[in-house]
Amino acid sequence: MVPVTIAEPAVQSYILYSGILALKVLAMAVLTGRQRFRKKVFANEEDAKKTKGIVKFDDPDVERVRRAHLNDLENIPVFWVLGALYLTTGPSSALATLLFRVYTAGRVLHTIVYAVKPLPQPARGIAYGIPYLIKWYMGFKIVSHYLTAL
Structure with a gap:
């Protein structure tokens, strides 16, 4: 296992983008509430x-x-786990930061094109697919790194 410290730029990047994604998940609850009040449609x-x-x-x-909120709840926690584990494989800071940044931008864009200002496909597919591929990449890197360490 590669030692990981909070002073490393890749770790700081992961923390920054994880925080942005957490705020995004929280904002989705507000967006849902706003839509309910606008339409006067409630579940209770x-x-x-x-x-x-x-x-x-x-x-x-x-x-x-x-x-869109449920989609975040299904995808962002997986990013948090994979991103943290990916950091233990010793990736370059530049690549890790790029992956975290693109993932976050894709998730924000996904919400915009799906829930805020719906656009026709393939906008949502691209905004979903690129972050999805990033998770697969990190997962593959984690498995291959630790498989060779056995």
Whole structure:
């Protein structure tokens, strides 16, 4: 295992982009709430009563934002795990930073083209696919690094 310290630029980059992604996940809850209030469509009776809205589980605009949020919850934690493990393989700081930066930009872009200002395909596919490939790359590097160390 390669020793990893917080003073290393790649580690600092990982921390920075992980923090941005965490804030993005939190912002998705706000975006969902904003969409619910805008449409006056809620999942709970007490919320609907308080705002004179309705209970509805299939509003297309609310569901689009919820799906984008769920997509973040399915993908970003995997990045956190793989990114941290990837750092232990001793990647160059420049490559690690590039991967973390592109991953984060792709996830932000994915939210924009999916939930904020929906664009036709292949916009969402590209915004999803590039970060997805980055996770595969890091995962492969982790496995191959430690497989050869056995």
